[in-house]
Amino acid sequence: MKKKLEDYEFSKACPIRNVLDRFNDKWSMLVILLLGEHKGPMRFNELAQTIGDISQKMLTVTLRTLEADGMVHRKHYPQIPPRVEYELTELGKSLLPHINGLTQWALKNYDAITKSRKKFSAKKQFA
């Protein structure tokens, strides 16, 4: 049973990187947050309008990925026009506190980060 080199690729072998890479896209965390805040399931367009600046394609891709990971449940009503509802699974809900930890941190440190960015780009003018 010889193992191939790529089996050892860090990003695939490491559970942390394997899982966290999934949240490194632009929309996953936001979708989970919104589904978590909302009472009951949300429909596709409801999500799209709440986010505002997401394209239909990216919302589709994001939701499919979250569904594949077992974070979101997709309920499709076979009617026309279509009706599809999304809601967090238990797994998805269990992630909420951690994402909220990040958002709380972001709110608290927003000013500090903004100031730091300004200082840094000002400094670069003289470098």
Place this chain on the structure above:
Amino acid sequence: MKKKLEDYEFSKACPIRNVLDRFNDKWSMLVILLLGEHKGPMRFNELAQTIGDISQKMLTVTLRTLEADGMVHRKHYPQIPPRVEYELTELGKSLLPHINGLTQWALKNYDAITKSRKKFSAKKQFA
């Protein structure tokens, strides 16, 4: 003082999205984690080798961005060959517990997610 439409773009107006977007790149969280775990500062090549599969370019870009945000401190020794050390600032350290929350969650739920992914891709064969 008329305000332009783009001033209201959700992603720029919203502190949460503004800050969290920064961690949506491929390497920032990992670099913060490694700097957080390590005793004392780390040198550029030390980081590169620990990560293993990051290019010099991306490590440079990632570190510069983290420095601009005030998450990482860069200490440059003017000697040849150069010596540059990186370590977390207090701001960077304050983020660690939240990232660790995510990684603990990732470890705990790695199996569930892997299984869900397999089930999902199997299902798609028959769709």
Place this chain on the structure above:
DNA sequence: CCTTTGAGTATCCAAAAGTAACTAAATACC
């Protein structure tokens, strides 16, 4: 002189993400 060393740049190419336009099928409108 020629090589090595550490921390990067420069250039070019591939992959991922994003945009705008298009689709399906039933219903509502005129």
Place this chain on the structure above:
DNA sequence: GGTATTTAGTTACTTTTGGATACTCAAAGG
């Protein structure tokens, strides 16, 4: 009965991001 509307997506195309590779700088070692 032809046309517009509605929802949840595709398709085709463009832009942004990431990555491979080679190159730089200046001193020390042989």
